[in-house]
Amino acid sequence: MLSLSHIEKIYRTDTVETLALNNISLEVAKGEFLSIMGPSGCGKSTLLNIMGLLDEPTSGQVTIENQVIHGYSDKALSQFRNEKIGFIFQSYHLINDLPVLDNVELPLLYRRVSSKERRKLATEALEKVGLSNRMKHYPTQLSGGQKQRVAIARAIVGRPELILADEPTGNLDSAMGHEIMEILEQLNTADRTTIVMVTHDEGMAKRTHRLVRLFDGALVSSNQFYTA
Amino acid sequence: MLKNYLKITLAVMRRRKFFTFISLFGISMTLMILILLTSFYEHIFGGKYPEVYRDRTLFATMIEEADTSNGNRSTRRGPMSLSYINKYVKTLETPEKVAFSSSPNTVNTYGNGKKLKLFFKYTDPVFWEITQFEFLEGKPFNQQTIDANEAVAVINNDTRDDYFGKGVSALGKTIEINGQDLRVIGVVRGCPITRMMVSADVYMPYHLQKRDPANTQLNGEYMVMALAKSKADLPRIQAEYNDVVKRIPLPKDDFFHPQVLNAKLNPYFESMAADTFFNNTDGSTRARFYLFAAAFALLFMSLPAINLVNINISRIMERSSEIGIRKAFGASSRTLVWQFIIENVVLTIIGGIIALALSGAFIAWFNQSQMIPYADLTINWKVAIIAFVLSVVFGLMSGVFPAWRMSKLPVVDALKG
Numbered sequence: 001m002l003s004l005s006h007i008e009k010i011y012r013t014d015t016v017e018t019l020a021l022n023n024i025s026l027e028v029a030k031g032e033f034l035s036i037m038g039p040s041g042c043g044k045s046t047l048l049n050i051m052g053l054l055d056e057p058t059s060g061q062v063t064i065e066n067q068v069i070h071g072y073s074d075k076a077l078s079q080f081r082n083e084k085i086g087f088i089f090q091s092y093h094l095i096n097d098l099p100v101l102d103n104v105e106l107p108l109l110y111r112r113v114s115s116k117e118r119r120k121l122a123t124e125a126l127e128k129v130g131l132s133n134r135m136k137h138y139p140t141q142l143s144g145g146q147k148q149r150v151a152i153a154r155a156i157v158g159r160p161e162l163i164l165a166d167e168p169t170g171n172l173d174s175a176m177g178h179e180i181m182e183i184l185e186q187l188n189t190a191d192r193t194t195i196v197m198v199t200h201d202e203g204m205a206k207r208t209h210r211l212v213r214l215f216d217g218a219l220v221s222s223n224q225f226y227t228a
Numbered sequence: 229m230l231k232n233y234l235k236i237t238l239a240v241m242r243r244r245k246f247f248t249f250i251s252l253f254g255i256s257m258t259l260m261i262l263i264l265l266t267s268f269y270e271h272i273f274g275g276k277y278p279e280v281y282r283d284r285t286l287f288a289t290m291i292e293e294a295d296t297s298n299g300n301r302s303t304r305r306g307p308m309s310l311s312y313i314n315k316y317v318k319t320l321e322t323p324e325k326v327a328f329s330s331s332p333n334t335v336n337t338y339g340n341g342k343k344l345k346l347f348f349k350y351t352d353p354v355f356w357e358i359t360q361f362e363f364l365e366g367k368p369f370n371q372q373t374i375d376a377n378e379a380v381a382v383i384n385n386d387t388r389d390d391y392f393g394k395g396v397s398a399l400g401k402t403i404e405i406n407g408q409d410l411r412v413i414g415v416v417r418g419c420p421i422t423r424m425m426v427s428a429d430v431y432m433p434y435h436l437q438k439r440d441p442a443n444t445q446l447n448g449e450y451m452v453m454a455l456a457k458s459k460a461d462l463p464r465i466q467a468e469y470n471d472v473v474k475r476i477p478l479p480k481d482d483f484f485h486p487q488v489l490n491a492k493l494n495p496y497f498e499s500m501a502a503d504t505f506f507n508n509t510d511g512s513t514r515a516r517f518y519l520f521a522a523a524f525a526l527l528f529m530s531l532p533a534i535n536l537v538n539i540n541i542s543r544i545m546e547r548s549s550e551i552g553i554r555k556a557f558g559a560s561s562r563t564l565v566w567q568f569i570i571e572n573v574v575l576t577i578i579g580g581i582i583a584l585a586l587s588g589a590f591i592a593w594f595n596q597s598q599m600i601p602y603a604d605l606t607i608n609w610k611v612a613i614i615a616f617v618l619s620v621v622f623g624l625m626s627g628v629f630p631a632w633r634m635s636k637l638p639v640v641d642a643l644k645g
Binding site for chain 2: 049052054055074075081082085093094095098105106107109111115154181
């Protein structure tokens, strides 16, 4: 599904060069639920951003669904992201000016989908996360857990094969965190969606198939808990 | 997609009420002032009632005799005498008709139990042919009136209402002007005083003017209108008149020895604006005026445009997180630029609609306010549309740059906000 090969990411300023990711190679199988852990600043989010094509590696190769991502135009890359990848962020990143339903529809706006179809798919996605009664609310009227569920609905509405979740439970209390985790597990098992999740929570990580640990930009260990 | 853009535009406008107000205020005020200025310009310089032939009429309000000997320049300047007009202007062959009228003067009179201050004019009969006054009652005076030395007058409807009473016919009644009793033979629908060649409360045939006929000097009390058969004839009339002027002998007295006579027949704008704005009488007046006007309008419109760019930059910067989200979920840079452009254009269009509504309301109020009696201001749609399109273009430009910059922002940075 996803393959990273010898990924390096270097941040350069006039005076300093920081090696954020050091020679990372990683394979994520189709239908796998992978978690990434590591101390703050170790490069987890950078790695996730590179997987999600939101950032470019300084060197190395990203392959998604057997397509080597290289030399894509802005438009082609946007389209690729739109079709293949869904994102869930720690701070939800919803558009506060738009109601829940419009937020969920967002990825479909950039596809050739009729507004009726968009509405239908977004409603279905909201039903999946148990928020069909909040469609007309604005994000500011929701709790953290509800916001994250909206974010999940938005991530899955376009039926991507890969979901990248950056500390999706990081801002939530444990009960909410569990709820979110259950939804992700459900997506993974029922829809066979591949999920890569960055987390600080060992308990959450143990619920995934495999955990990889990052330290100072390098992969240091990998634990297989289950098989996808 | 468009619906979604509109939705977010309105949402952003609602959320940022103050910025929305500032932007809309800037756009609508600028447009409104431009629309009103052109409306006033049209009111003064456009061919409107009763001067419907203004575009093929030439005017002379003044002539100037100049003595430039001994390195000095002394001049005598003013309207023309009857003898001058009869000898040198009425005799022109190219114009279809030549009319004259005196500069408006005021007189106090008493009618209907109150004191009235009236503007009066002396004119010749041709005046009524070149102008297209609407006669509410009676008819204009003609050559027979003058030959029979009749003491008659044409008045406008306000004077009729004030002097004789509202709704009372004035025909055959007497109005007293300058100690003379004049029989009213016609009532016209009045025109605003800004049309100074033709506007008056009372019109009298020129034979009632006692002073001028004896005047043998070039300067006198009259202004001239020369109607051409077609617009194409205007330069021919000017050329013929210039030719005549060159040969006019200049009277000299003990104190004044003019060598030059500056006398021209000009289109309305030049004849009015040449003295007022630029103090010259050559043909470049109009071009220079338009250049000034265009430069002024451009400068004037660039102020809200710059303001809009500024507001847009901060508005768009503030939404970097939204840009990041949209990019992450598949919006290309180009799509985002379009989104922000549409937002700006919508804002500008709303501003334009407000401007049109306010201008329309102001004009309606002004026309009936009697600030200028008979004012008939209208919106010049051509200018309104040009100004509107220009502001949409400004709106576009002011949105493109910040949007383009933001859309180039790496997603990761944009998401950080």
